[in-house]
Amino acid sequence: TPRVFSGAQPSGNLHLGNYLGALRNWVRMQGSDYQTIYCMVDLHAITVWQDPKELQHATRELCAGYIASGLDPEKSILFNQSQVPEHAQLAWIFNCVARLGWMQRMTQFKDKAGKNAQNASLGLFAYPALMAADILVYHATHVPVGDDQKQHLELTRDIATKFNHDYGVDFFPLTEPVIKGAATRVMSLRDGSKKMSKSDPSDMTRINMTDDADTIAKKIRKAKTDPDALPSEVDGLDNRPEARNLVNIYAALSDQTADQVLADVGGKQFGEFKPMLADLAVAKLSPISTEMARLMGEEAEIDRILANGAEKARAIAAPILQQTYDIVGMVGAK
Ligand code: TYM
Numbered sequence: 001t002p003r004v005f006s007g008a009q010p011s012g013n014l015h016l017g018n019y020l021g022a023l024r025n026w027v028r029m030q031g032s033d034y035q036t037i038y039c040m041v042d043l044h045a046i047t048v049w050q051d052p053k054e055l056q057h058a059t060r061e062l063c064a065g066y067i068a069s070g071l072d073p074e075k076s077i078l079f080n081q082s083q084v085p086e087h088a089q090l091a092w093i094f095n096c097v098a099r100l101g102w103m104q105r106m107t108q109f110k111d112k113a114g115k116n117a118q119n120a121s122l123g124l125f126a127y128p129a130l131m132a133a134d135i136l137v138y139h140a141t142h143v144p145v146g147d148d149q150k151q152h153l154e155l156t157r158d159i160a161t162k163f164n165h166d167y168g169v170d171f172f173p174l175t176e177p178v179i180k181g182a183a184t185r186v187m188s189l190r191d192g193s194k195k196m197s198k199s200d201p202s203d204m205t206r207i208n209m210t211d212d213a214d215t216i217a218k219k220i221r222k223a224k225t226d227p228d229a230l231p232s233e234v235d236g237l238d239n240r241p242e243a244r245n246l247v248n249i250y251a252a253l254s255d256q257t258a259d260q261v262l263a264d265v266g267g268k269q270f271g272e273f274k275p276m277l278a279d280l281a282v283a284k285l286s287p288i289s290t291e292m293a294r295l296m297g298e299e300a301e302i303d304r305i306l307a308n309g310a311e312k313a314r315a316i317a318a319p320i321l322q323q324t325y326d327i328v329g330m331v332g333a334k
Pocket residue numbers: 005006007008009010017018019020021022023041044130131132134135143144145146147148149152183184185186187195196197
């Protein structure tokens with residue numbers, strides 16, 4: 001069976017972009033066709049400083065979010081990255097395979113490091129090599145993600161190709177990105193040119209998976225729009241990034257295409273469409289936030305799930321790392 005790997009960072013809140021771009025597809029891939037492995041990437045989170053107490057809270061809350069969204073610890077392996085040391089071990093090998101120039105081209109590094117890149121951590125720069133290790137330490141073939149991770153997945157293929165070539169082996173597979181649905185890139189509610197993100201200082205830009213119904217309704221009511229009515233076809237959304245975003249969110253939440261949504265709501269003003277969107281979002285998201293809150297009351301259960309998942313993950317990763325060490329020429333006890 002083909003193997004699926006994906007992950008999210010326990011830094012800040014899980015939001016609607018994470019859910020529609022990634023988590024929902026993770027749930028869909030869970031089941032008989034794939035072996036599914038989903039990680040809370042705490043080692044990635046600390047590439048920018050995290051308060052230790054908040055990191056612990058965010059890791060458990062992310063796990064609660066995974067389960068509340070429909071991931072089942074009996075069907076998928078759920079664990080936090082730091083507890084499977086093979087990720088960091090393979091990442092070191094990949095640091096020696098990847099080229100500086102490849103890393104310098106990563107747009108996410110440029111965005112996150114900002115103007116003062118000299119002050120960014122070395123970990124933030126090396127981040128994509130650790131991500132490649134996350135995936136390849138399981139020989140995962142399919143990686144469901146939002147659109148913003150595309151470049152990192154291309155780099156993962158480059159690393160696999162160069163490793164295989166440098167050592168004359170056919171060992172690491174070329175991973176396929178799985179970028180699916182009507183909302184692979186959910187934008188900020190306040191600025192249609194920026195993606196919805198955990199790190200935006202304004203909470204009004206995103207819908208958090210922990211928001212209550214009133215908060216969700218308020219954020220949608222205050223979402224930026226233009227004064228025109230909705231068009232009846234997607235072409236009419238050109239140069240209307242905020243309108244496009246709300247239509248895409250509606251489409252994803254109702255499992256339709258944007259065209260199908262516009263066939264129904266074309267001609268409506270936002271004053272009429274926004275309450276429809278708010279009702280839909282509340283109907284889809286509030287069962288998840290309720291379940292997250294319940295799970296957060298059972299910390300010991302979450303920790304048990306994570307420990308159990310780490311053990312299962314290690315059973316797959318350890319032999320692949322050992323084979324990698326053998327290929328590279330590391331001497332060790334057998
Ligand atoms: P992270 O934590 O930023 O986001 C988790 C997932 O959510 C998706 N996503 C979005 N999708 C649509 N619209 C948005 N506005 C939006 N914001 C985030 C992301 O694409 C991602 O799928 N580097 C990764 C974590 C990672 C990983 C991996 C992923 C580490 N190792 C290995 C896959 C495989 C990240 O920072 O995701």
